[in-house]
Amino acid sequence: MILVPGPVELHPRVLKAMSEQVISHRSEKFSELLMKIVNDLSWAIGAENEAKIALLTGSGTLAVESMVYSLVNPGDSVLALEFGEFGKRLRESLESRGANVFTIKAPPGRTPEAGEIETIAKKIKPKYIATVHVETSTGTMINNLKDMSKLAEEFGAKLILDAVSSLGLEELYMNKWSINAIASCSQKGLGAPPGLSLVALSEEAVKRVCETTGKPSYLDLCKNLRFLEKRETPFTPAVNLMYGLAEALKLLREExxxxxxxxxxxxxxxxxxxxxxxxxxxxxxxxxxxxxxxxxxxxxxxxxxxxxxxxxxxxxxxxxxxxxxxxxxxxxxxxxxxxxxxxxxxxxxxxxxxxxxxxx
Ligand SMILES: Cc1ncc(COP(=O)(O)O)c(C=O)c1O
Missing domain, CATH: 3.90.1150.10 (Aspartate Aminotransferase, domain 1)
Known part of the structure; x- marks a missing residue:
């Protein structure tokens, strides 16, 4: 019995789906598979088809780093909330991108206070507030994302989110709560095999990812979205994992x-x-x-x-x-x-x- 915080044991239908033959990622059949996954992810994330979803071959860390490298320019001011190991990794990723990061920390089991976030945001006027939704290292979550997003907007900032451990499991509405970008993965709440991840981007974030400069090709979400317009991915994707993810999303729709x-x-x-x-x-x-x-x-x-x-x-x-x-x-x-x-x-x-x- 596997009850670790991801990856999860796979449903027999997901296992069976993965045993299908590989197809070319430049074929019509592949385009249909990709668009089905993208539509289902958009629904699961509460984006109602308005956000763009970049599907990536790589684990959750790839999604978080792609979100950071594609949205943030070196020198941008970012307010990072850190209340565990994955918040630390998010902050380090922002720093490695060269962002000007101000961090608010909270001890294990707690999250930063709204009042402190407001005071600091007023002072530093960040371009982004970056946080983990469910901090897997401590079982602690931000329970007021909607208010945090409103607060960010008051100061002209955008909320960007690591939802690696929360997508599919915790209440999350990308559009209704005005979240700018969300990074997540296949192997936890979606019940699919490890190896795929995603970044959902609002309309505004789509523009920004094509304006930032100097990001590595594999982390470039603008490139990914340009290929998505052609119903393709820029690089060779893990097709068999995609079969598994498509079936896991079907199970999620059924539930x-x-x-x-x-x-x-x-x-x-x-x-x-x-x-x-x-x-x-x-x-x-x-x-x-x-x-x-x-x-x-x-x-x-x-x-x-x-x-x-x-x-x-x-x-x-x-x-x-x-x-x-x-x-x-x-x-x-x-x-x-x-x-x-x-x-x-x-x-x-x-x-x-x-x-x-x-x-x-
Ligand atoms: C909140 C959070 N962010 C990021 C990651 C990194 O994801 P991965 O191990 O899939 O790269 C994890 C992994 O457990 C996580 O829980």
């Missing part, structure tokens, strides 16, 4: 995006509640707890890595913390085709490891 958000929320709440009964406590504050990734502090005296190892012996795979949190927290992904029975089985084993009877 319904809001239904999937609700399932993720329901299962994460079940897990938070059941594990509290056996002595675990959530790392994140209640208002910022993510549903896609649940981060738990074990009861006193128990090491997270030991618990992960003990679960592995039962063929249950979850993750421990990253960096300084390595031994302090467990991370469980509520991703893929998880249901109540997976959560109950996991908690039963966790209860046995810490020697507590689960309260029924």
């Amino acid at each position: 319904g995006i809001e239904e999937r958000w609700k399932r993720t929320k329901r299962l994460s709440e079940l897990l938070y509640n059941m594990t509290e009964d056996i002595g675990f406590s959530p790392l994140a504050e209640e208002t910022n707890r993510a549903h896609a990734v649940v981060a738990l502090v074990p009861p006193n005296g128990f090491s997270a890595t030991e618990i992960v190892k003990a679960l592995r012996k039962k063929e249950i795979y979850i993750a421990s913390g990253m960096g300084d949190l390595k031994d302090r927290i467990l991370r469980i992904g509520i991703m893929g085709y998880v249901n109540e029975s997976h959560i109950e089985k996991l908690v039963k084993e966790m209860a046995e490891i810490v020697g507590r009877k689960k309260i029924e």
Whole structure:
């Protein structure tokens, strides 16, 4: 049973779809596949076909770096929010692009305060506010993206988002919430194999990616969108992964995006509640707890890595913390085709490891 925060176990229909024969990426059949994926992604991201979607062959990091290198020019002022490992990587990517980055940090389990963001934004007048939506290293999420985007606009800034761990799992409306650009990947909330990623760009962002200069070809979203107009990708794409992604998106359409958000929320709440009964406590504050990734502090005296190892012996795979949190927290992904029975089985084993009877 795989319950790590991505990649997820694949649905049999996704596995079967990937076994189709390779096709040329300059064929009509390929164009149909590409446009189907792009339309479904546009729907999943709440872009209602108004945003342009660049589909990339490479993991989530490629999407985040393409978004940064294509939208930001060296010297641009950017306000970065950092509340975990992936926020740190986003900030480092902005710095390597040569942006003038001002960072607001928050400790594990918390997100930067709206008041502080407002004060700093007023002062530095950033071109962008850049943040991770669900911070996978701490199970913490920004729960007020809509307000943050409004705030950014008040100061003439645009909100750009790493939604690698949230797309398909947490409420997200690109258009309604006026998000300028969103980067995400195939292997988490979309339930597809790892190896593909995407950047969704608003109309305004589409113009900007064609105005920035000096970006490497593979990270150039303007180039990608020019090929998209011809219903192609600029470089050889991972066609078989695309078959898998197309089928995973079909499954998402069948379930319904809001239904999937609700399932993720329901299962994460079940897990938070059941594990509290056996002595675990959530790392994140209640208002910022993510549903896609649940981060738990074990009861006193128990090491997270030991618990992960003990679960592995039962063929249950979850993750421990990253960096300084390595031994302090467990991370469980509520991703893929998880249901109540997976959560109950996991908690039963966790209860046995810490020697507590689960309260029924
Ligand atoms: C929030 C977030 N951003 C970026 C990444 C990097 O994605 P990848 O490992 O697919 O390159 C991850 C990976 O887990 C992530 O959780």
